[in-house]
Amino acid sequence: MSLEFVYSEKGKRKFIDSGHLFVKDAATEEKTFWKCDQYQNLVCRARLHTRHDKIVKRVGEHNHAGNAARVEVVKVVNQMKNDARETQDVPQRIITNSFIGLSQAASGLMPNISTLxxxxxxTRRLADRAPPNPNSLVDLVIPNDYQITHHDDQFLMFDSNDGWHRAFSELIGASHPTVWKFISSLKDEQALNEGKIEQYVAGANPPPSKK
Ligand SMILES: [Zn+2]
Structure with a gap:
């Protein structure tokens, strides 16, 4: 079973494991190390190691119960932000939709309507902050914010790492209204695939090539 991820308020990737959320602690060429996101609030010591997006080791126990409703809320708010960026729906409609199918426990934990x-x-204001679309390649100057990942690592470097360059070829075929939206979607895609990319960049064996 592959891991399920959500994004925190600050855009950090978190992964979901039995009602708990984990945040990235460190990474090597081989593995990514995760800590329970309650490591500070509750001084929880639970840790996980993943390799190729699979859990390979569990270290320590949670000192608190898992909270499926809390995870549900984080997921729903993530979905709402996606809808905010990708649809023209009025906020009330997005909010109404997000409550459909929500458990009673999660509904009780949802932020209030005005906060939502x-x-x-x-979310929309941030998404709209893109520069004007360039008229030609000569005009294309890529602002720094578009050259870094959600985790502030340099990611826009088309001259190397054809490992992930190739992996995004599908995206290049997709239609994107503006080049900025295109690069933003690359960033989203990159974040989702970060585990794999780290391995490629670090020189680990890439999966069999279609060449
Ligand atoms: Zn914990």
Missing amino acids: KKTIRN
């Missing part, structure tokens, strides 16, 4: 509306407006 503010979240939607802020």
